[in-house]
Amino acid sequence: MGYLQPQTGGNLGPQKILKALSTWWLSSTADDKQSTAPGVSRSCSSGEISCQIQYHGQDTCCFNYPGGQMLQTQFWDADPAVGPDDSWTIHGLWPDHCNGGFDQFCDPKRRYSNISLILVDAGRADLLQYMTEFWKDYKGDDSHLWQHEWEKHGTCVSTLETRCYEDYQPQQDVVDYFDKSVEIFKQVPSYEFLAANGILPSHTQRYALTDIESALESGHGAPVTVHCRQGALSEIWYHFNIAGSLQTGRFVPAPPDGQKSNCPKSGIRYPPKRSTPEPTKTTSRGSEPTHTGHPKTQRGNLMVSSLGHRRGCIISYGTWFTSGTCATFRTQKVTDNTFTLKSSKGFCAFEDDALRCHSHVNKPSEFTITEGKVSYAGNTTFYADKAPKGHVQSIIYASQAEHLLELELEWSPKGSF
Known part of the structure; x- marks a missing residue:
């Protein structure tokens, strides 16, 4: 209109x-003129x-x-x-x-x-x-x-x-x-x-x-x-x-x-856009507890899912990439439920809300696995400004702020994307 x-x-x-x-x-x-x-x-x-x-x-x-x-x-x-x-x-x-x-x-x-x-x-x-x-x-x-x-x-x-x-x-x-x-x-x-x-x-x-x-x-x-x-x-x-x-x-x-x-x-x-989730299994004692803890393997990749579809992975610097080879991350146990992540560049941490992996990280962030998803500070949802294209990478953020694209990180055994 x-x-x-x-x-x-x-x-x-x-x-x-x-x-x-x-x-x-x-x-x-100018009363004698009719403005448009x-x-x-x-x-x-x-x-x-x-x-x-x-x-x-x-x-x-x-x-x-x-x-x-x-x-x-x-x-x-x-x-x-x-x-x-x-x-x-x-x-x-x-x-x-x-x-x-x-x-x-x-x-x-x-x-x-x-x-x-x-x-x-x-x-x-x-x-x-x-x-x-x-x-x-x-x-x-x-x-x-x-x-x-x-x-x-x-x-x-x-x-x-x-x-x-x-x-x-x-x-x-x-x-x-x-x-x-x-x-x-x-x-x-x-x-x-x-x-x-x-x-x-x-x-x-x-x-x-x-x-x-x-x-x-x-x-x-x-x-x-x-x-x-x-x-x-x-x-x-x-x-x-x-x-x-x-x-x-x-x-x-x-x-x-x-x-x-x-x-x-x-x-x-x-085809439906999204699959109907499987019903939650229940017993006479109520719902089964959500599983949290460590990955089953100590070496693996961090795969990115956005809008219900897997789209690329995290590379060694901690950024999101949609082409090339995924970084291999190693986990290190901190407590019974938490672990740290380390790539070839060094330990990973959220610095100023952005995920980075490098040799100067003194205090690595602690993560858990919740129903197969990587969780940080109790959240399995991460954010980015936009999806990467070609050789352009995107930064992963821990909080939404003004970052509109929602992501999930899935732990996967070592492999290539």
């Missing part, structure tokens, strides 16, 4: 405050629907061209598990040509790496919070996914070009893109569409493509494109044409513009 409607759910950022003060001052000193609301997109007639009407010189601030068909794309990530168990997540909003082709990375001048700050500065902390839950990257780097979707697809939406705003406010086009992407996502709740037709995540049940497509088409109002990965549901594309601009126009459900499903006709899996 554009800024024609008041924003709610977040505090006004500095840009909006300055703009509002500027507008107030101008109106108070900051960042209002151009007023457009919604009579012509993209892809249904050929381009004949229309104003592309009001008529989406050449990317006239919008694809609202959604992920189902079960391995690793990403997002809520009962919801698909957002992949993006893509402007496709009306024949299946598309442009990409259309405006290098509008490449931004601070999507979160842009949203907060615009007073849309509510939008950012929703995206943090439902617009997820399977590698744990949500901000990188948002940046990629804006740069590759958002900059190719003709009605989001900066010239299409009567009084352009910096990065408002970015806010409008993510706002509309979320709005359309909410209109096509894939999990609910499928569940209403008896199609639910299952480790054993298999489904026919026609049943899946029928359930989604019934909810959407037009055929959809379904994608599979190794015989399992992985992505859905909802197709729309638009009457008017992306910001304020009407999204009209439309058939695919040439895209085809790659799923098998039958036997399609729809």
Whole structure:
């Protein structure tokens, strides 16, 4: 949505405050001039629907061209598990040509790496919070996914070009893109569409493509494109044409513009994102006690699990790595229930809340094993700012503070990753 409607759910950022003060001052000193609301997109007639009407010189601030068909794309990530168990997540909003082709990375001048700050500065902390839950990257780097979707697809939406705003406010086009992407996502709740037709995540049940497509088409109002990965549901594309601009126009459900499903006709899996935990064993004396203590072996690796999936390990300096050889750690008993860890670089300790292993550690941190997980100070959850990529490593922290990615460390017998 554009800024024609008041924003709610977040505090006004500095840009909006300055703009509002500027507008107030101008109106108070020049009553004969009617000030324009900051960042209002151009007023457009919604009579012509993209892809249904050929381009004949229309104003592309009001008529989406050449990317006239919008694809609202959604992920189902079960391995690793990403997002809520009962919801698909957002992949993006893509402007496709009306024949299946598309442009990409259309405006290098509008490449931004601070999507979160842009949203907060615009007073849309509510939008950012929703995206943090439902617009997820399977590698744990949500901000990188948002940046990629804006740069590759958002900059190719003709009605989001900066010239299409009567009084352009910096990065408002970015806010409008993510706002509309979320709005359309909410209109096509894939999990609910499928569940209403008896199609639910299952480790054993298999489904026919026609049943899946029928359930989604019934909810959407037009055929959809379904994608599979190794015989399992992985992505859905909802197709729309638009009457008017992306910001304020009407999204009209439309058939695919040439895209085809790659799923098998039958036997399609729809795996649950997370396995149902085994029931706790009980006796007449109550629940069995939680096992804590030492690893069964004195030499092993520290494997990292994030979002329900194993992703890399701890290397000799105590940092998280997703490629290469895992460090071999040795345990040394301290008490009946605790032990220290040592790598080839030295003992390991949390220094200033960050895990480090080196020869200058004078007081190693003490750990325990709780149900197979490494525990420190009674907690089996650790934190990082983001998942490592390639040769880049990530620091492991003991407390959450501002570190948003949750991790678990699992002790594993010596081996390579």
